[in-house]
Amino acid sequence: MNLEAISPAAPPLGHKIASSRLWRDRIFRSILLLSIAVALLTLFTLLIDTFLEGRPRLNGALLENMPSGRPARAGLQSAIFGSLWLVGITSLVSLPLGVGTAIFLEEYAPKNSRYIRLIELNIQNMAGVPSVVFGILGLAFIARGPLSWGFTVRTGAMVLTILVLPLVIIASREAIRAVPPSIRDGSLALGATQWQTIWRQVLPAAVPGIATGSILSASRALGESAPLLLLGALSFVTFNPTSLDSGYTVLPLLIFKYASDAKAEFHVVAAAAIIVLLVVLLAMNATAILVRNRFQKRL
């Protein structure tokens, strides 16, 4: 066959590729690379700067000592325990509530009901409310007002629960919705009840998504400071919480306290505390990824 006859003017391949199309491709790729570089560079600069500043205090004593007025002895213990208490209780309450709500909305609620749509809309809006608003709400109705629980672990955990609940619900709903309907049909067609289908087929298949969502919500709770600022967590606490009614402080607020102190030595402690908080957060996110991968592999 004579190729020349079909496209007589076909130039050599090299020419064509070096056209403006190729240049545009290169330019865009560079711009995209640049944007990711800016993001990563900023992050690394901050991390390295903080690390260098906080390194002298990164030791066991930092974790073991209680907060103190003397920079050399100031530690994080009560804030670490306070954060653990708060995040732990928040997770314990928000997980069953959130997953339960998600199951109801996805599996039981009538799809076209106005009330259900209203509830869904509210959940979405709640996820977008600035966290300090929940703090004010907690101050007015939980710490004081009708419940009057005071500035306690119980109050803090309750407010954080309200804060992360929409996130848990939304993540769980997405995970449940991602389970193919054919799985439900297959299960029901075998004579399984709706609850058996949810408990034995839908939820196990949704675990990776639910777990990822909840762990990310827990890290959100761990990093939250604005609402707790209003709920008494800023006070100088030199004891660990022992019950739901203990006073408490949390890592982000202790960092804030140290960082805003007039003595420059405290800034070193703050930097070291930031490293600790970051490590915990990264560990939680890594757990989320591990859990997801592990469950996905099992299928």
Add this chain to the structure above:
Amino acid sequence: MTESMTTQDPRGGVEIRTAIAQPPPPPDPDAEPVFRARNLGVKYGDKPAVHKVTADFSRNQITALIGPSGCGKSTLIRCFNRMNDLIPGATILGEVLYHGENLYGPDVDAVEVRRRVGMVFQKPNPFPKSIYDNIAFGLKVNGIKDNVDHRVETALKGAVLWDEVKTDLKKSALALSGGQQQRLCIARALAVEPDVILMDEPASALDPVATAGIEELMQGLKEEYTILIVTHNMQQAARCSDMTAFLTVEVNEKTGDRTGILVEYAPTATIFTVPKDPRTEAYITGRFG
């Protein structure tokens, strides 16, 4: 027993003909009907999807439901295990008798119906679990705890899958081929000892070899089970069914609603050689649908 053989439905005008005077091969005239549909219809909201189907489905036979796309075959078959209950807005009209009992009666538990009337879907839908757990699931949810291993083996043998998977029962069912997955789904249905197996285009997602495997399997299964199969593969209906029901779509000129109606229901050999209705003839000769 006998009045069901030759009754003419006074309202729907669909004639019920079982095989007494029909040419070869006559299905057993004494076969007891497992299902009797009387003016059975389905509405989605106020749109009629299937209109007044009246037919008897006999024990140990394979009945094929054929017809063009959108004629309501799948909707109809889902009336027999009450899967339509799960679709919001779907209403069942008329009556289905299952061994003489109203399937939609007030005391009937849809969950129990679905155990007795198993279903195999168009696309193989194994659970994301091991092969063993796929079969054992039905036993577990129905509270059957004895001889689980043995039952799993029996079910897999019943679906002619045992020899292929017996060494890796713990492996994920999702690793099986399409044809194996579909046979696993059949085995899963068999494990809970149903009476009827509904198959909604069970081979449409499979290659010809796997399809042949499913069809061969059906011939074996009909010894013990009653099978209703939806297919839009006419050759498949002709090859493997005893009775064939032909449905078509009627379009309401005013509303534009498309409704499935039963045109003709007769022994497969009759439908494919001497169909009574011109619409059936047009469909099976390929002039329509």
